[in-house]
Amino acid sequence: EVQLVESGGASVQSGGSLRLSCATSGFTFRDYWMHWVRQAPGKGPVWVGRIISDGSSATYVDSVKGRFTISRDNVKNTMYLQMNSLRPDDTAVYYCVRDSRYTPEAWGRGTQVLVSS
Amino acid sequence: QPALTQTRSVSGSPGQSVAISCTGSSTDVGTYKYVSWYQQHPGKAPKLMIFDVSSRPPGVPDRFSGSKSGNTASLTISGLQAEDEADYFCGSYAGSYTWVFGGGTKLTVL
Numbered sequence A: 001e002v003q004l005v006e007s008g009g010a011s012v013q014s015g016g017s018l019r020l021s022c023a024t025s026g027f028t029f030r031d032y033w034m035h036w037v038r039q040a041p042g043k044g045p046v047w048v049g050r051i052i053s054d055g056s057s058a059t060y061v062d063s064v065k066g067r068f069t070i071s072r073d074n075v076k077n078t079m080y081l082q083m084n085s086l087r088p089d090d091t092a093v094y095y096c097v098r099d100s101r102y103t104p105e106a107w108g109r110g111t112q113v114l115v116s117s
Numbered sequence B: 001q002p003a004l005t006q007t008r009s010v011s012g013s014p015g016q017s018v019a020i021s022c023t024g025s026s027t028d029v030g031t032y033k034y035v036s037w038y039q040q041h042p043g044k045a046p047k048l049m050i051f052d053v054s055s056r057p058p059g060v061p062d063r064f065s066g067s068k069s070g071n072t073a074s075l076t077i078s079g080l081q082a083e084d085e086a087d088y089f090c091g092s093y094a095g096s097y098t099w100v101f102g103g104g105t106k107l108t109v110l
Helices: none
Strands: A003-007 A011-013 A018-025 A034-039 A045-051 A058-060 A068-073 A078-083 A092-100 A103-107 A111-116 B009-012 B018-023 B035-040 B047-050 B064-069 B072-077 B086-093 B099-101 B105-109
Touching: A003 A092, A018 A034, A018 A092, A018 A111, A034 A068, A034 A078, A034 A103, A045 A068, A045 A078, A045 A092, A045 B086, A045 B099, A058 A068, A103 B047, A103 B086, B009 B018, B018 B035, B018 B086, B018 B105, B035 B064, B035 B072, B047 B064, B072 B086
Parallel strands: A011 A111, B009 B105
Antiparallel strands: A003 A018, A018 A078, A034 A045, A034 A092, A045 A058, A068 A078, A092 A103, A092 A111, B018 B072, B035 B047, B035 B086, B064 B072, B086 B099, B086 B105
């Protein structure tokens, strides 16, 4: 069974940093692209970024470029999201999502990030 | 403002059919076949219902179907059941290894 378990969410002040983790199991992690997607309360999801299988390249939505960095450890089967210079509009549930042929396919249960001003 | 536009809410009675639309642009829905639909119950993770415009993952009932015309994709749910009541949102590949999602549609089963 595919499992994606996010952790690291917390309440932080504006300008702070957080690192989210996504521990995976049930599939060959190193074979898949992975995404981070966030969802604010009552809103639709927003794609944050994607990292390719070997971790050598990542792409991001414009609103997080230069502040967020996605990385992965294919030995630990874990993906990370380093978030710096956090702003109140970064407040959301952050989901770890496995990609399948350009489709964000399997979603974790999410971790809550709250940024206060 | 979500990149893909969806109607905020739709409703239908058990057994009826409903359609949910998702309007994008020529840089996403209109160009790529990588259009997907997700179901999300309150407090739960989204579940993939449709991928590649009209394909269903294993285990998704054939009551759920997808289509696309121009810049607009649609999800049709036939034979509505109480458990179909949820939020539905669309997603699309948008080129240059970026993706976009819709704002979501709340489906109420009357």
